Amino acid sequence: xxxxxxxxxxxxxxxxxxxxxxxxxxxxxxxxxxxxxxxxxxxxxxxxxxxxxxxxxxxxxxxxxxxxxxxxxxxxxxxxxxxxxxxxxxxxxxxxxxxxxxxxxxxxxxxxxxxxxxxxxxxxxxxxxxxxxxxxxxxxxxxxxxxxxxxxxxxxxxxxxxxxxxxxxxxxxxxxxxxxxxxxxxxxxxxxxxxxxxxxxxxxxxxxxxxxxxxxxxxxxxxxxxxxxxxxxxxxxxxxxxxxxxxxxxxxxxxxxxxxxxxxxxxxxxxxxx
Numbered sequence: 102x103x104x105x106x107x108x109x110x111x112x113x114x115x116x117x118x119x120x121x122x123x124x125x126x127x128x129x130x131x132x133x134x135x136x137x138x139x140x141x142x143x144x145x146x147x148x149x150x151x152x153x154x155x156x157x158x159x160x161x162x163x164x165x166x167x168x169x170x171x172x173x174x175x176x177x178x179x180x181x182x183x184x185x186x187x188x189x190x191x192x193x194x195x196x197x198x199x200x201x202x203x204x205x206x207x208x209x210x211x212x213x214x215x216x217x218x219x220x221x222x223x224x225x226x227x228x229x230x231x232x233x234x235x236x237x238x239x240x241x242x243x244x245x246x247x248x249x250x251x252x253x254x255x256x257x258x259x260x261x262x263x264x265x266x267x268x269x270x271x272x273x274x275x276x277x278x279x280x281x282x283x284x285x286x287x288x289x290x291x292x293x294x295x296x297x298x299x300x301x302x303x304x305x306x307x308x309x310x311x312x313x314x315x316x317x318x319x320x321x322x323x324x325x326x327x328x329x330x331x332x333x334x335x336x337x338x339x340x341x342x343x344x345x346x347x348x349x350x351x352x353x354x355x356x357x358x359x360x361x362x363x364x365x366x367x368x369x370x371x372x373x374x375x
Contacts, residue, residue: 128350135161135344142339154340161344166319170327174306177242177323181305182298184247189297190290192248193256194282198268208257214250219310227314241315242323246305252297259293260286295363302356324349 134142136153161167195201196208226245235241263286271281287294312323319327328345357364 128347131343131347131350135340135347137340139338139340157340158344158348161341162348164341165327165345167324167327167345167348169319170322170324173239173242173321174323174325176239177312178302178305180239180243181246182301184243185249185252185297185301186294188248189252190256190287190294192253193260194286196253196257197260198265211250211253215254223310223314226311230315236315237317237321238315239321242312242321246311249301249304252301255297256290256293259290263289292363292366295360295366299356299360299364303353306353 133149135157136155137157138152138154141151196204230236230241230245233240235244267285267289268281271285272278276284307325308323309325309329312326313329316322316326328342328349
């Protein structure tokens, strides 16, 4: 190995280490803040706490109904992820394989919908939800977001890469259109489904605006809204707030770590890479 190669590798690793520290830094700051007392949050000149107060996590959990917040977030996230995997897959299969009038025009409209900001549609969506009587209900949290344009396009790109001959062979053997979809397309599209599932989970779990609009009580508030109410109600106790924020971040980190290989493989195989 030449000196130039060694220098290039060292420089590459130095950049990666610096980027990792830049990303991990905020999480370490959250952890150290969560382990300090409230007085130390304002007086401690060091990044590290003078004493480690692990009981702050227990106090933060007991200070607000975080158990109910977690349950609401899990129910909402499960409903949204399930809706995306089922409804987006059906729509994507229609665009990838079926023939129907104005197919390309409708797909172009879907592509155009990606550039429309969420804030433009939030008022009509809220008005429709209110007219259906879904304010402060699980239906209001889940139903308006059961389908996703990004998921349709992602799966459609992947379905298009699957050889059509596999489906034709299954049809010759007597398999129906639905059977072909369930037995051929779905098993071969696991990387794409994993990718969509991860993106949908992160989107739903971290969503703040929509749950804020359609929930009015602690019985339906999600973890993100619960943290906001916790901050205002208890006078910004930063140690408790950071403890609650860390516990709210753990599910997203775990999902990403467990499925990161499937995420990379799914993106690489959907035609979205450079």
